[in-house]
Amino acid sequence: MSQLSTPVASPPNPKSFPFSGRLFLSLGALSACTSVAFSAAFAHLPVFSEGVPSAVQTALSQQQFHSLGLLFTGLAIAVFGAKRWLQAAGWLMVLGLFFFSFNLYARYVLGLDAFRSLVPWGGGAWMGAWLCLAFGVIGKKDDANRMT
Template sequence: MKTERILQIAAAFGALAVVFGAFGAHALETLLLETGRLDTFETAVSYHFYHSLALLLLGALTHLFPEKKRLITSAWFFIAGILIFSGSLYVLCLSQVTWLGAITPLGGLAFILGWVLLFFSFGKGNQS
């Protein structure tokens, strides 16, 4: 994946995080309060936004360090994490399909792997 694509995805995910946050705070607030899912929705938006910013950082880092291929893999894990972690929580909050909570940890694992790969991208003597 090219630097420009990572930055575009980061921007799109960032915009969606703002949209979902506003939608949850206004249009969905009554529903989320009635179902007891407001905190869950806020968690989904928070992690969505944090990792959109992390993708933005990765876009900049891949531009500065194109030889570090782990940065691209890290970006893929953050993308997967947003889709699986935040996505499953959004759907859970709106549909009340509780089994979706079972896949949410896979998104969390993707986030962790993304951060670990970012860490190891800058180890001593690391060129990958």
């Protein structure tokens, strides 16, 4: 009986991934890391001695969820190319993190209330990001941006 040999696929070369895909993977990992650090810190900060406010809990859970979104966006760029829709999705995820989560942290931890009106824009940025991600994965592969 002869053995059939199955060709083994070589692992993808990370250098062949578009830069924007690697960037969003890195930003997603860093955001996930900071969400864990913030969660632990907020549990012990004196300002939250009577409990972490629900707005901060929401900011943490949204940061964790959208960190995964950034990771998915980076992987989508690796698979489908650095399409404009996918790049827009990544940058909108980042914008949402700053306008929503980091803004709420600054408000409750530092007492910085100057940018409070940007919180809803963060949620809108995230909704736009998910729509861009959806459009990016169903569009043509040849509409990739030259900025890879």
